[in-house]
Amino acid sequence: MSSEHFEVVVVxxxxxxxxxxxxxxxxxxxxLLLEAGGHHTAAEFERWESRAMAQxxxxxxxxxxxxxxxxxxxxxxxxxxxxxxxxxxxxxxRASQPELDRWYDATGLVNERGEPFGVDDLAPYYDxxxxxxxxxxxxxxxxxxxxxxxxxxxxxxxASLHPVHAYTDENCMQCGSCLQGCPTNxxxxxxxxxxxxxxxxxxxxxxxxxxVRRVVIEGGEATGVExxxxxxxxxxxxxxxxxxxxxxxxxxxxxxxxxxxxDRVGRNLGxxxxxxxxxxxxEPQDAHMVAPITSHCLDHATIDQGGFVIEAVTVQDxxxxxxxxxxxxxxxxxxxxVDATRQYRHWVGLxxxxxxxxxxxxxxxxxxxxxxxxxxxxxxxxxxDAATAFSRRVLEAAGAKRVLWSSPASTxxxxxxxxxxxPSRSVVDGNGQSHEVDRLYxxxxxxxxxxxxxxxxxxxxALATRLADHLDAxxxxxxxxxxxxxxx
Ligand SMILES: Cc1cc2nc3c(=O)[nH]c(=O)nc-3n(C[C@H](O)[C@H](O)[C@H](O)COP(=O)(O)OP(=O)(O)OC[C@H]3O[C@@H](n4cnc5c(N)ncnc54)[C@H](O)[C@@H]3O)c2cc1C
Ligand code: SF4
Numbered sequence: 001m002s003s004e005h006f007e008v009v010v011v012x013x014x015x016x017x018x019x020x021x022x023x024x025x026x027x028x029x030x031x032l033l034l035e036a037g038g039h040h041t042a043a044e045f046e047r048w049e050s051r052a053m054a055q056x057x058x059x060x061x062x063x064x065x066x067x068x069x070x071x072x073x074x075x076x077x078x079x080x081x082x083x084x085x086x087x088x089x090x091x092x093x094r095a096s097q098p099e100l101d102r103w104y105d106a107t108g109l110v111n112e113r114g115e116p117f118g119v120d121d122l123a124p125y126y127d128x129x130x131x132x133x134x135x136x137x138x139x140x141x142x143x144x145x146x147x148x149x150x151x152x153x154x155x156x157x158x159a160s161l162h163p164v165h166a167y168t169d170e171n172c173m174q175c176g177s178c179l180q181g182c183p184t185n186x187x188x189x190x191x192x193x194x195x196x197x198x199x200x201x202x203x204x205x206x207x208x209x210x211x212v213r214r215v216v217i218e219g220g221e222a223t224g225v226e227x228x229x230x231x232x233x234x235x236x237x238x239x240x241x242x243x244x245x246x247x248x249x250x251x252x253x254x255x256x257x258x259x260x261x262x263d264r265v266g267r268n269l270g271x272x273x274x275x276x277x278x279x280x281x282x283e284p285q286d287a288h289m290v291a292p293i294t295s296h297c298l299d300h301a302t303i304d305q306g307g308f309v310i311e312a313v314t315v316q317d318x319x320x321x322x323x324x325x326x327x328x329x330x331x332x333x334x335x336x337x338v339d340a341t342r343q344y345r346h347w348v349g350l351x352x353x354x355x356x357x358x359x360x361x362x363x364x365x366x367x368x369x370x371x372x373x374x375x376x377x378x379x380x381x382x383x384x385d386a387a388t389a390f391s392r393r394v395l396e397a398a399g400a401k402r403v404l405w406s407s408p409a410s411t412x413x414x415x416x417x418x419x420x421x422x423p424s425r426s427v428v429d430g431n432g433q434s435h436e437v438d439r440l441y442x443x444x445x446x447x448x449x450x451x452x453x454x455x456x457x458x459x460x461x462a463l464a465t466r467l468a469d470h471l472d473a474x475x476x477x478x479x480x481x482x483x484x485x486x487x488x
Contacts, residue, residue, distance in 0.1 A: 007024075008020075008240065008479070010024075010032070010243045012244070012245035014247060015461050015464070016247075016464045017033065018195050020245065020468050022190070022204065026197075027472050031205065033195065033207070034212055035081050035083075036209070036210065037079035037080035038055065039081040040055060040081070041191070044181070045182060056086060057079060061370075062372065063271065064372065064373060064374070074409045076410070081191050081206065083190065085190045085457060088178065088179075089179075089314075090168050092135045092458045093165060093455050094458060094459070095452050100117055100118050101116070102449070107426040109421060110430060117430070125465040125466045128462075130458070134169055136166065136169070137163050137164075138165075143295065144289070144294075146348050149313075150313055150398050152399075153396070161295050161296070168182075169186050171184045172184070172291055180317075210230065213226045213234070214226050215437075224236055224239045240478055240481055243442070244441065246444065249413055252446060260440070262436055264417075264427045265416070265427055268358040268359075268416065269362055272452070274351055274409055274410065274412070275384060275405055276324065277350050277391035277392055277405045278347045278405065279348050293351070298454075301454065306383065307355040309453055310350050313348050316349075325337060326404065353453075356451050358449075359374070359375040359376065360373055388405060414448040416446040417447060428447065441471070
């Protein structure tokens, strides 16, 4: 039993938890940030695919089809300080009003004035995050030859390709190694921004290699967390408020392990399922030596327009590429796979992401382990197929002499602890506080009532900033500890 007590304990240091902890620490709140993964920095990051997968990624988790038929979908997430932002590609996009309308429809989410939650409610928080991270538009310099190769294909079929906005600065050397951690710190994860700024100033307490086993709930309110240290010891740490930000796969599991009984916990898991479509070109393209995503096509982003977004261009590093390749016969193997991978420098990949309907689920089983389920319906599969057909047309129009693709994967899981006004359709209220347990908050991608068509991290960070504002305002007097003296 530890005698430590903090105003706020934040569990998980990714897009949500990293921002909440950094924001609150900067305002003088006493904050402890707990992270299951290790604390690794740019000095250690290098392009060593298998090492990064072991050191910075969660061991791969799979969602199995509820029907028992079809392939499981692998879900990639980070397990280190900075969470998935340490290994992501830094694309920064805002949600549109039609998407937030879907949130209102799903859970009755409203703003402080009781109106449907909309873009105006998020705009000041988006502004703040973009300013803080230095979000910029990728420019011509970022568009290497392989991007220009496919641009011709988009134009030839009458589609548009635009530069993305990203939280990367002018030190981005286009090395293409974002999924192994950015070696130049050009990519702005929560690790090298919100967290390090406060941790280095001594204003934020950070404990890596520390897994939270459960939130301690007494008399209907959260009073702290039980942790397992790197050495395997169990300790309890007290808190005025606990924010769970373990990602959409981890947060529902932690709530369930802690005894939160809401039937909606773990439901409405969205995958934003992604496929690669690869085109083979005569000239070397070196699509692995470019920032993985510099441009995108949003022509079909809303459900009415088709419900898919295409990102360009990228190709996984060799291990990921070889295990993903599929042709008409399914996953490739043997000599055809060897032949295809020998032409690695000639392949250019487009990444398709389809909007899904959040039919997946995180289930906490009797033995305490988690099981993940998908349940894609015909409409959702049709969107993914349309995205693949579109990408094939682009690549062929750009001059690809052969097209291959990957099986689906998810890098954008979202939902599972939805926020909303209606407790029968959501887990937390509009401020992120549990409907059942006082002083217990959720602050990450699991808040999303419906999958966004665009990359989720900027919206997660905007919601996290909003939650930090709410906690710091302390309207209900939950934070009882004295404010820490600010270190100059
Ligand atoms: C390869 C890849 C590329 C991506 N590219 C983009 C992009 O370009 N743009 C974009 O917007 N999004 C991108 N994303 C998605 C984005 O990074 C995530 O949606 C976002 O980081 C999720 O934030 P989160 O806070 O919900 O979870 P995470 O960032 O995953 O953080 C959760 C943290 O909680 C920790 N944790 C879990 N359980 C416990 C526990 N019990 N105790 C302590 N700690 C725990 C985890 O280790 C993890 O560090 C990408 C994702 C991947 C995998
Ligand atoms: S491509 Fe740019 S942002 Fe990505 S790892 Fe390399 S330097 Fe960092």
